[in-house]
Amino acid sequence: MDTKIRLGISSCLLGNKVRYDGQHKYDSWLVEELGPYMDYVPVCPEVECGLPVPREAMRLVGESANPQLLTTNTGKDITEQMQSYCRARVKQLAADHLCGYVFKSNSPSSGMERVKVYPHKGGVASKTGVGMFAREFMNAFPLLPVEEEGRLHDPDLRENFIERIFVVHRWHELMSSKPKPGDLVNFHTRHKLLIMAHSTVDYRKMGKVVAEITKYPTAEFSLLYFAMLMEALRKPATRSKHQNVMLHILGYFKKELSTSEKEELISIIDQYKQNLYPLIVPITLLNHYVRKYDKPYLAEQFYLHPHPAELKLRNHS
Numbered sequence: 001m002d003t004k005i006r007l008g009i010s011s012c013l014l015g016n017k018v019r020y021d022g023q024h025k026y027d028s029w030l031v032e033e034l035g036p037y038m039d040y041v042p043v044c045p046e047v048e049c050g051l052p053v054p055r056e057a058m059r060l061v062g063e064s065a066n067p068q069l070l071t072t073n074t075g076k077d078i079t080e081q082m083q084s085y086c087r088a089r090v091k092q093l094a095a096d097h098l099c100g101y102v103f104k105s106n107s108p109s110s111g112m113e114r115v116k117v118y119p120h121k122g123g124v125a126s127k128t129g130v131g132m133f134a135r136e137f138m139n140a141f142p143l144l145p146v147e148e149e150g151r152l153h154d155p156d157l158r159e160n161f162i163e164r165i166f167v168v169h170r171w172h173e174l175m176s177s178k179p180k181p182g183d184l185v186n187f188h189t190r191h192k193l194l195i196m197a198h199s200t201v202d203y204r205k206m207g208k209v210v211a212e213i214t215k216y217p218t219a220e221f222s223l224l225y226f227a228m229l230m231e232a233l234r235k236p237a238t239r240s241k242h243q244n245v246m247l248h249i250l251g252y253f254k255k256e257l258s259t260s261e262k263e264e265l266i267s268i269i270d271q272y273k274q275n276l277y278p279l280i281v282p283i284t285l286l287n288h289y290v291r292k293y294d295k296p297y298l299a300e301q302f303y304l305h306p307h308p309a310e311l312k313l314r315n316h317s
């Protein structure tokens, strides 16, 4: 990677003491493991909209789709102050070309989903809200990958999110190079197997659009392609989809591999499908054959190395 990935993040997750109680919510994986690859853009909506540290806690009240932001004890209405800050901050962030965002869960400002919303007359809260800043951000950048720190403890959600922010980073780099149609086709070609691992339907749809690239103005094609790419990669890559892609890769070694080598590879892929091996096991063997038999098309596929091995995202079973 030539440059680090610009990722928005709730400031308290980096260890900044910006919470209402003067504390932080340091997330060691985000800072210590992922941090070296990221150029984090920290945002604390509550502090940046002008509130002090410490401050009175606040919560969402009223309708889930359009709640008020009120302080918990004195009922002070922060809604307008927060909303006008959010509109301005999101406009600023557009210039940062973020590749995604990690939100702090359960926050009335930063929570991405299932934030508590209290009825005006008191009573039990429903977990149906979205933090005010998170809502503004997701409305402004509907295609960008977003996640919450808690959900990133799930290995599958984590891999999917990290894979997507790396794809967006490569896309931003391509866009900043003022690509010609051939560059866009090359980008697609290198992501083909990655897309296939998420959705063969989207893979075919995208293939048709890319085949007709010359019919579009480049800017229009780029918008359409990126939307399709994000839509495809949002779909989970299951074990059976990975099996399908790896058997497809095996087809490139028809001549080189002996019958017993093919059987061994098929067996390892099958054991991965049965949850006996992590994905890294068959992928390592495939990468070995790609190097050994010099397969340039496969060597360039991001499916075989979508993110740094040091992150160990494919090592879980």
Ligand code: SF4
Binding pocket: 010, 011, 012, 013, 018, 019, 020, 043, 044, 045, 046, 047, 104, 107, 109, 110
């Ligand atoms: S959750 Fe959001 S608003 Fe609350 S302290 Fe963290 S960054 Fe600030």
